[in-house]
Amino acid sequence: MSNVNGPGARAPFDSLPEAQRASDADELDVIIVGAGPAGLTAALYLARYRRSPLVLHDGASRALRIPLTHNAPGFPDGIAGSALISRMTAHAEAYGARLEAAEVETAAFRDGVFQLNGGGRTWRSRALVLATGISLHQVDLPEAEHEAAIRAGVLRYCPICDGYEAIDRAIGVIGCNENGAAEALFLRRYSSDITLMPLSHSDLSPAQETELAAAGIRIEYGALRRLAPGESRIDVVLEDRETPLPFDVVYPALGCSPRTKLAVQLGVPLSEKGCAPPDPRSSGVEGLFVAGDVLEGLDQISVAVGNGAVAATHAHNWLREKDGQSLQCRKAAQ
Ligand SMILES: Cc1cc2nc3c(=O)[nH]c(=O)nc-3n(C[C@H](O)[C@H](O)[C@H](O)COP(=O)(O)OP(=O)(O)OC[C@H]3O[C@@H](n4cnc5c(N)ncnc54)[C@H](O)[C@@H]3O)c2cc1C
Numbered sequence: 241m242s243n244v245n246g247p248g249a250r251a252p253f254d255s256l257p258e259a260q261r262a263s264d265a266d267e268l269d270v271i272i273v274g275a276g277p278a279g280l281t282a283a284l285y286l287a288r289y290r291r292s293p294l295v296l297h298d299g300a301s302r303a304l305r306i307p308l309t310h311n312a313p314g315f316p317d318g319i320a321g322s323a324l325i326s327r328m329t330a331h332a333e334a335y336g337a338r339l340e341a342a343e344v345e346t347a348a349f350r351d352g353v354f355q356l357n358g359g360g361r362t363w364r365s366r367a368l369v370l371a372t373g374i375s376l377h378q379v380d381l382p383e384a385e386h387e388a389a390i391r392a393g394v395l396r397y398c399p400i401c402d403g404y405e406a407i408d409r410a411i412g413v414i415g416c417n418e419n420g421a422a423e424a425l426f427l428r429r430y431s432s433d434i435t436l437m438p439l440s441h442s443d444l445s446p447a448q449e450t451e452l453a454a455a456g457i458r459i460e461y462g463a464l465r466r467l468a469p470g471e472s473r474i475d476v477v478l479e480d481r482e483t484p485l486p487f488d489v490v491y492p493a494l495g496c497s498p499r500t501k502l503a504v505q506l507g508v509p510l511s512e513k514g515c516a517p518p519d520p521r522s523s524g525v526e527g528l529f530v531a532g533d534v535l536e537g538l539d540q541i542s543v544a545v546g547n548g549a550v551a552a553t554h555a556h557n558w559l560r561e562k563d564g565q566s567l568q569c570r571k572a573a574q
Pocket residue numbers: 273274275276277278279296297298299300301302303304305306307308309310311312342343344345371372373374390397398401402499502531532533534539540541542544
């Protein structure tokens with residue numbers, strides 16, 4: 241039977257669903273890179289579409305670092321990020337998704353097939369979902385001390401996530417620039433005790449300084465020398481100041497880098513902010529779908545879950561279309 245649907249396509253309905261072809265590991269229907277909320281939701285949906293998705297991940301979901309999230313819908317008492325990821329993993333695996341720990345180093349797209357490599361291994365698939373997240377730009381602390389400060393809640397990176405938990409606290413914001421100023425103003429709704437401090441120097445304009453002063457936000461100008469996190473407070477040592485400034489919580493506003501290495505290798509153009517585009521197929525990489533923080537937008541669990549579901553459904557319908565399993569005979573537009 242000739243294959244009318246192009247390279248990589250299968251004949252309509254002539255084969256068992258992927259879920260029943262466990263030995264066909266050579267070229268999978270779909271691989272997902274990323275086992276955070278976006279990738280695991282995509283895996284759950286694709287497994288329930290009977291696609292046996294393979295999830296590759298390097299163990300660095302940002303969600304694993306959340307001590308207790310209070311804005312994940314359905315968990316009014318909060319849930320630890322690690323517990324949420326365990327539940328989401330078990331949920332996807334229960335329907336047949338497979339997870340493998342591996343850092344994917346390279347990605348290529350040739351003749352309608354994605355080829356991924358990492359740690360001396362190769363994986364191939366017809367569709368690919370990138371849910372690779374972002375890397376935070378962090379303050380300079382030894383890793384163990386940094387993560388302990390996050391667990392203690394004295395060092396936080398996302399006011400949208402946990403500004404509510406900082407109500408009426410003494411809050412320090414690091415980053416005397418537009419980002420830092422915007423973050424300090426965002427937090428002003430939660431506390432009247434807010435101090436903005438530079439990492440190295442201040443880039444604030446006089447107009448921005450006036451605006452911050454009008455909102456009751458203090459500005460310190462000495463460069464950051466050292467952070468000393470404790471169990472319930474964090475001291476900030478600034479240049480030219482003898483005594484450290486004590487805070488209940490410090491928010492570094494230092495930005496992030498989307499993890500787009502694989503998207504770039506696949507030839508996908510990034511947005512001005514360096515994020516992956518929502519529909520990479522428009523740039524010619526057929527079968528590529530993207531979800532989660534790596535996209536431009538609100539970096540939140542609920543958003544990652546939502547567009548993980550969307551990416552999975554688009555990938556599944558695209559595969560159905562390639563395989564002639566979608567409705568061919570549509571009414572002409574009226
Ligand atoms: C301290 C902290 C607290 C937070 N609190 C909240 C909160 O309260 N509420 C909220 O909604 N959000 C919170 N967030 C943000 C939330 O964690 C993210 O929005 C969410 O994890 C995004 O999901 P994602 O799947 O897009 O990315 P991630 O969860 O970051 O997952 C990315 C995945 O991609 C994988 N990956 C990337 N590149 C490769 C590669 N080359 N090879 C293999 N694997 C790769 C990683 O291993 C990881 O599995 C918080 C984040 C942090 C750090």
